[in-house]
Amino acid sequence: MKKILFILITVPLIFISCSKDWVDLKPTTQVLSNEAIKNILDADYAINGIYSTFQSSEYYGARMQYYADVTGDDMQATGTNKRASAYYMMYTTPDNVYTSLWSLPYQITRYANNILSQIDDLSVTSTETDRKDDIKGQALAIRALALFDVTRVYGATYTKDNGASLGACIVTEPVTPEYQPTRSTVAECYTQIISDLTTAIPLLKATKNDGKINRWAAKTLLSRVYLYKGDNANALIQAEEAITGAQANGYRLWTNAEYGSSSAAWKSRFTPEVLFEVINTISDRTGNEGIAYLMYRGGYNDIVLTSDFLTLLEEDPQDVRHSITKLETSSSSFNRTRKIYLLKYTGPDTDVRNANIPVLRLSEAYLNAAEAAVKTGNNAKAVTYLDAIVKRANPAKTVVGTTVTLERVIKERRKELVGEGHRQFDALRNNETIVRLGGWQISNLPAEVTTYNRDYFHAILPIPRYEIDANPNIKNQQNPGY
Secondary structure (H helix, E strand, O other), rough: OHHHHHHHHHHHHHHHHHOEEEEEEOOOOOHHOOOOOOOOOHHHHHHHHHHHOOOOOOOOHHHHHHHHHOOOOOEEOOOOOOOHHHHHHHOOOOOOOOOOHHHHHHHHHHHHHHHHHHOOOOOOOHHHHHHHHHHHHHHHHHHHHHHHHHHHOOOHHHHHOOOOOOOOOOOOOOOOOOOOOOOOEEEHHOOOOOHHHHHHHHOOOOOOOOOOHHHHHHHHHHHHHHHOOHHHHHHHHHHHHHHHHHOOOOOOOOOOOHHOOOOOHHHOOOOEEEEEEOOOOOOOOOOHHOOOHHHHOOOOOOEEEOOHHHHHHOOOOOOOOHEEEEEEEEEOOOOOOEEEEOOHHHHOOOOOOHHHHEEHHHHHHHHHHHHHHOOOOOOOHHHHHHHHHHHHOOOOOOOOOOOOHHEEEEEEHHHHOEEEEEEHHHHOOOOEEEEEOOOOOOOOOOHHHOOOOOOOOOHHHOHHHHHHHHHHHOOOOOOOOO
């Protein structure tokens, strides 16, 4: 942690010279680290700066969005030299692994801790009290999301051993560069994540808060955390409350007509289904390294859907989700190739780099509720929540009058959430075997990663070498197999 924390102290100085404004607001570089937050405006600037960090292509701008998809069975890299190839090929080692999925969440944690250490003592007017509470709630929810991400990327899924194995380092206070924590167990990490979210939720705004986490986004995240933990009763409670509360505040599922790639859903900003999204604009965006450009045929053309996913989607030719895919076939005298592109990240204009990135959608809350209901034996609720997604995809279809199975819910999750960073996590927590043998997988995909489960050591990433070297307290806490 020492090296990370040193980086986090110096990185705001870099941001001062190169950062762009976020949503036309003053960047918060001067109050991100350990400097004083003197008033509510400083606190606003500080929270905005955290969201700007989310925008990085090495976090939610791209890498966190594609990691669990290209390591799963629904998406793949188009070659061995692409940005997603190291994850897709699963040949990461402590020496070559991308470090950002460890370092950026801790950067965000540092910024959140700076806010949280000062916000309670901030003197505000009576009209600023709710604003102060909301900023505190956002900082707590953001810290929870950052810890959740590190835990699920570098720690075994909770359901494998009831959280007994090592997860992340828990950091809840401003610290010095000399601070060298040990890794906590996955269970301890989940306890902290749940504590932060349950504290945050009543503080957060119930109304829409474009580009920021509000109460219903936090509840949806909490339902996901409980689902990952295997606490299905609480997952169902939180998902239902998220759905009810969100709908009371103007959110709703997109209609079938809205869903297509050429219509409102994927092209517009701040639509009624998206609870939290990372903002990109023409003046402030992730750019060519962003997820949209990586998936774009006219861009870097790095990541495409698999033939197995196409087979899954073709079970219903009338499924509206066909409209956000594009199949292309090319032929030469040597070979004939087929690629299917995902068109979720299309943006509000002709430049895909301006597309916002959905992180939490109301549809996930429905799917979380359906899965939790199946696992708690409540078929009536499973039918209610899954049917809303099934009918939206094809109004002629329904699950009413059936017994909803876990397999059916998982299939719908794959169709609905593809390209949004879920698949491998969903498979491993449900103890599925991931099979990557479709006809479009690149020919030199290593045999040992074509079929694997959560016992395979590469199913989680190694702690980066520089982190191990910098912190003797985790020297003997590297993940097994590395």
